[in-house]
Amino acid sequence: MTTPKSSTAPALEPDTTETRDRMWALVVDATTWDQGRGFRRTRVAPPRLDEKSAPQDAVHVIVQVLYAGVCGTDRGIYERTSLGETILRSLAEEGKSERIVGHELVGRVVEVGSDVPVEFGFRAGDIVSTESHIFCGRCYQCRLGQQHICSDDRIIGVSRDGGFAEYIKLPARVLWSTNTERIALEVAAIQEPFGNAVHTCTRVDLRGKTVGIFGCGTIGLFAAMIARTLGAAHVIGIEPEKERRALARAAGADLVLPVHRRETREPSPDPEVVRQLHDETSGVGLDVALEMSGFNSSLNNAIASTRRGGEVVLFGLHSGDFTIHKYESVILKGLTLYSVIGRELFRTWTFTQRLLEDRANGIQDKILGLVLQHGEGTILDIRDFEADTFERMMRDHPKILLRFASL
C-alpha cells in the first residue's frame, strides 16, 4: 500500500536528546476541551513497565503501535460532541490534563511484565490487536464471563490512554494474538470495529433470513459482508447517502434502499421505506432488522419493517431519549429486541479471526479494496499528521488508518 505524502505536513522534529525519549501521540486537552476541536499532535513520555513501584505491571505489556483505526467515536471526540464527560472525569481521577485518543490498533509487543509469559503466553515480538474495553475481572459480570459488560471497564482512548501513539501500555489479558501472514496488517488494525459487526450479526441466527441493515456506515458495511457469509438469504441495506449505497451493494447487499435523512432525535419513520421493505418481502416484513445508525427515525423504520415475531438488533448508539413510534406494535407483533455492545471476550474475537482468515469468503479483500481503497488516501503517517488532511480523509472515506511504524 502506498501513502500519498501531504505536502503541507510540518517537518519532523530533529531527533535530539530531548525528543529521543518522547513519542508522537495525538491528544485532547482537558483545559481546552470546551473551546476547541481537533486532536493535538505532540511528543509525550512513552509508557514504561516499572514493577518495583507498580506491581500490577507484572501482568502488563508495552505494545509498539503499527497501525491504528479512526472510528466514529474518535470523530465525536475530535468534534467535542461525544464522551467529553467521561474523558474529563477520568483525567481528573488520574491527575492528568491530556488524554491520548484511539482504541483500534495492531502492534508489536516490545516489553512484557514478569508474569506475562507464563500467565498469558505473550512474548516480545508477538503481533497483537487489543480489546478496547479494559474489563476489571472482578465484578459480577466479569465473574460470569460477561466481560464486555463489565461494571467497571475503562475504554482505551477515552477513560485511559489510547492507541494514537507510538507505544501503549496494556494489560496482557485484553490482547489478541494476530497472524499477519493470514490477516493483512491494515485489516488487523480494525478487528475491533469489525468485531462490533460480528457481534451484531451473531446476536441472532441469520441463516436463511431476510435481513435489513439500517445504516450503511462502516459497521453497516461490515455487517453486509458478514450477513452474506453467515447465510442470510436476502440482505437489504437502508441508507440515505448515495455513495454509501453503492458501497453497501458492493459489500454484499442484494438491494439498498434510499431513505430520508432526519435529525438524530426526529422520531417519525419514513413510510416510503417501510412500504418498500414490505413490498420486497411479499408483504411479510423483514425477519431481522439490524439498526446500525443510532437515529431515532431509523429505530422506528426498523421496528415498523420487521415482521410479526421478528427480531430487531440495536447497535447504533446515541445518548438521550428516543421515542418509539406506535409502541404497541412492538408488543402486538411479538417482536424481540436485542442490544449489542462491544465484543464478547473472546468468542467474538475468535469468530472475527475465522471470518478474516478465510480468504474464500472475500471479506478481507472487500475490506482492503472497498473500505480501505488499497491504502489510497486512507492511511496517514503520524509524521505527516496535519488537521486539514486528517479531516479531509475522514470525510472522504468510511475508514482511515494512522500509521505509526512498519513491521
Ligand SMILES: [Zn+2]
Ligand atoms: Zn471504534
Ligand SMILES: [Zn+2]
Ligand atoms: Zn468487571
